Amino acid sequence: xxxxxxxxxxxxxxxxxxxxxxxxxxxxxxxxxxxxxxxxxxxxxxxxxxxxxxxxxxxxxxxxxxxxxxxxxxxxxxxxxxxxxxxxxxxxxxxxxxxxxxxxxxxxxxxxxxxxxxxxxxxxxxxxxxxxxxxxxxxxxxxxxxxxxxxxxxxxxxxxxxxxxxxxxxxxxxxxxxxxxxxxxxxxxxxxxxxxxxxxxxxxxxxxxxxxxxxxxxxxxxxxxxxxxxxxxxxxxxxxxxxxxxxxxxxxxxxxxxxxxxxxxx
Amino acid sequence: xxxxxxxxxxxxxxxxxxxxxxxxxxxxxxxxxxxxxxxxxxxxxxxxxxxxxxxxxxxxxxxxxxxxxxxxxxxxxxxxxxxxxxxxxxxxxxxxxxxxxxxxxxxxxxxxxxxxxxxxxxxxxxxxxxxxxxxxxxxxxxxxxxxxxxxxxxxxxxxxxxxxxxxxxxxxxxxxxxxxxxxxxxxxxxxxxxxxxxxxxxxxxxxxxxxxxxxxxxxxxxxxxxxxxxxxxxxxxxxxxxxxxxxxxxxxxxxxxxxxxxxxxxxxxxxxxxxxxxxxxxxxxxxxxxxxxxxxxxxxxxxxxxxxxxxxxxxxxxxxxxxxxxxxxxxxxxxxxxxxxxxxxxxxxxxxxxxxxxxxxxxxxxxxxxxxxxxxxxxxxxxxxxxxxxxxxxxxxxxxxxxxxxxxxxxxxxxx
Numbered sequence: 001x002x003x004x005x006x007x008x009x010x011x012x013x014x015x016x017x018x019x020x021x022x023x024x025x026x027x028x029x030x031x032x033x034x035x036x037x038x039x040x041x042x043x044x045x046x047x048x049x050x051x052x053x054x055x056x057x058x059x060x061x062x063x064x065x066x067x068x069x070x071x072x073x074x075x076x077x078x079x080x081x082x083x084x085x086x087x088x089x090x091x092x093x094x095x096x097x098x099x100x101x102x103x104x105x106x107x108x109x110x111x112x113x114x115x116x117x118x119x120x121x122x123x124x125x126x127x128x129x130x131x132x133x134x135x136x137x138x139x140x141x142x143x144x145x146x147x148x149x150x151x152x153x154x155x156x157x158x159x160x161x162x163x164x165x166x167x168x169x170x171x172x173x174x175x176x177x178x179x180x181x182x183x184x185x186x187x188x189x190x191x192x193x194x195x196x197x198x199x200x201x202x203x204x205x206x207x208x209x210x211x212x213x214x215x216x217x218x219x220x221x222x223x224x225x226x227x228x229x230x231x232x233x234x235x236x237x238x239x240x241x242x243x244x245x246x247x248x249x250x251x252x253x254x255x256x257x258x259x260x261x262x263x264x265x266x
Numbered sequence: 267x268x269x270x271x272x273x274x275x276x277x278x279x280x281x282x283x284x285x286x287x288x289x290x291x292x293x294x295x296x297x298x299x300x301x302x303x304x305x306x307x308x309x310x311x312x313x314x315x316x317x318x319x320x321x322x323x324x325x326x327x328x329x330x331x332x333x334x335x336x337x338x339x340x341x342x343x344x345x346x347x348x349x350x351x352x353x354x355x356x357x358x359x360x361x362x363x364x365x366x367x368x369x370x371x372x373x374x375x376x377x378x379x380x381x382x383x384x385x386x387x388x389x390x391x392x393x394x395x396x397x398x399x400x401x402x403x404x405x406x407x408x409x410x411x412x413x414x415x416x417x418x419x420x421x422x423x424x425x426x427x428x429x430x431x432x433x434x435x436x437x438x439x440x441x442x443x444x445x446x447x448x449x450x451x452x453x454x455x456x457x458x459x460x461x462x463x464x465x466x467x468x469x470x471x472x473x474x475x476x477x478x479x480x481x482x483x484x485x486x487x488x489x490x491x492x493x494x495x496x497x498x499x500x501x502x503x504x505x506x507x508x509x510x511x512x513x514x515x516x517x518x519x520x521x522x523x524x525x526x527x528x529x530x531x532x533x534x535x536x537x538x539x540x541x542x543x544x545x546x547x548x549x550x551x552x553x554x555x556x557x558x559x560x561x562x563x564x565x566x567x568x569x570x571x572x573x574x575x576x577x578x579x580x581x582x583x584x585x586x587x588x589x590x591x592x593x594x595x596x597x598x599x600x601x602x603x604x605x606x607x608x609x610x611x612x613x614x615x616x617x618x619x620x621x622x623x624x625x626x627x628x629x630x631x632x633x634x635x636x637x638x639x640x641x642x643x644x645x646x647x648x649x650x651x652x653x654x655x656x657x658x659x660x661x662x663x664x665x666x667x668x669x670x671x672x673x674x675x676x677x678x679x680x681x682x
Contacts, residue, residue, distance in 0.1 A: 073617075076617055080658075105566050
């Protein structure tokens with residue numbers, strides 16, 4: 001594979017406590033992958049002009065997502081600016097905190113990736129033709145988790161799924177909700193959880209909403225049986241993941257709450 | 267003795283151990299039970315004195331012998347039995363023996379000293395359970411024992427959050443949450459306990475499942491300390507319930523406008539005998555704390571930002587924010603930090619897709635003038651927000667959207 005040239009990656013960090021991690025990320029991308037990387041620590045930014053100049057030259061922008069970034073107006077401003085560009089560069093949110101909740105925050109609009117899948121995602125967005133899995137294996141020589149991506153999305157919480165993972169999950173459901181796939185496959189993990197929550201709260205009105213949206217997009221309607229299949233597949237997935245996480249977190253501890261709603265737990 | 271004083275200091279009729287001896291001699295009812303109690307009390311009391319004695323602090327005898335001995339006493343069923351008697355004394359005519367009270371509070375005092383008091387949680391759980399079942403009048407004061415236990419729990423939470431979650435003790439705080447909040451000086455301990463438990467994902471889920479969000483929302487109007495735990499507990503999921511969102515927005519507007527008014531009053535009042543510098547300072551500190559809390563925990567949700575902008579029936583929040591900024595920025599004594607957090611708020615609102623906010627900002631020519639004057643400010647926290655707010659306003663009103671990025675870049679670089 002030819003080395004990437006003239007590719008500038010903007011790495012945005014809003015939390016000084018993750019500075020070391022971000023430097024490590026930057027160095028790996030620069031030294032081992034030959035990308036040019038600019039690490040921008042937003043709280044120390046002195047000039048909007050130079051910042052805009054830099055992101056205008058970027059091929060991809062990575063938002064190091066943390067609690068601080070959720071409330072960081074400068075990061076939000078960069079997202080706002082980039083999302084209004086005529087030619088949109090890929091934007092990725094790199095998850096730094098595993099407990100981070102994005103629902104309702106501006107960060108939820110950005111494709112979420114975890115640290116192990118950074119290389120895979122960057123390559124995928126910069127060069128969609130590349131066959132990804134083989135390349136990832138070729139870089140597994142180091143034991144650092146940055147270069148050891150976990151390809152099996154089912155091992156991760158749904159909250160950390162990318163839109164690719166959602167796509168793969170759609171395929172494993174053996175087309176039980178084929179007509180709805182154009183809508184579902186556009187979502188990432190957090191959005192999928194969100195959809196499941198709304199479906200469980202407002203099943204009837206959501207049927208009509210999805211029907212209208214699908215009609216508008218594809219000209220076809222949603223068969224009721226497929227809608228019900230989607231609901232049950234989502235419920236099954238989330239309950240499975242919930243049980244897994246409860247098993248991992250609580251181990252053999254006794255559950256104190258019996259009537260919990262899956263959407264609250266997730 | 268120190269350990270007694272800290273728990274019964276509010277009681278006027280302070281009783282010393284000598285009085286207990288006197289009572290033991292004069293009372294001959296329930297002699298057998300009293301004797302057992304007396305021995306236990308003296309045992310625990312002596313052990314606690316030894317435990318806290320400075321010469322033994324580093325001695326291994328404390329860990330190897332004293333602590334297990336005291337714990338054995340405390341885990342005795344008598345602890346729970348006496349607590350229940352104490353809690354029931356308000357609804358029965360019986361007076362609990364004074365030694366029982368000493369025994370109970372000595373136990374609690376010991377517990378706050380000890381580092382291994384987590385093992386008392388099952389007993390405390392049992393006491394709370396009984397307390398919830400005892401009928402209460404609406405004007406009844408919370409028992410001193412419960413007040414002490416909640417303070418004790420607050421301390422335990424710092425040591426082991428998961429233990430408190432496992433015992434599910436917080437469930438007993440809800441049936442009388444309003445009474446607990448009204449109890450003097452207890453609100454800070456309650457708030458601290460909830461905040462500590464919220465610091466982990468597990469703790470937050472636990473409190474949410476119990477329904478703390480709704481209980482806190484109901485009480486937050488009277489007890490402003492609860493805004494912090496409320497901010498930590500809410501999620502986007504809560505906003506699907508229309509009545510919840512409506513009340514939250516109403517309360518946020520109420521609190522924020524009150525802060526704006528107090529700031530304007532403090533800033534405009536220059537007469538000598540009205541507001542002292544210290545109270546002005548306090549108003550500023552309260553405002554900064556509130557704005558930071560509002561920005562960090564509530565405005566991180568786009569729904570809340572949009573609702574606050576569009577909820578203009580009673581008060582126009584954005585107009586008030588602008589007017590307050592323009593009012594206080596003329597005050598020479600104002601803290602720069604206050605201006606910084608307020609312009610941060612204004613910046614946050616400009617990201618909203620609501621057109622109302624841009625209209626409101628655009629109409630204030632004096633605001634635009636002030637923002638332009640900040641372009642050469644030395645503080646980046648004032649300069650950068652001013653620059654970006656101005657550029658976003660100009661673009662939203664004058665430039666067709668398809669040319670946005672190009673013109674935006676030109677505007678930014680030309681400094682308008």
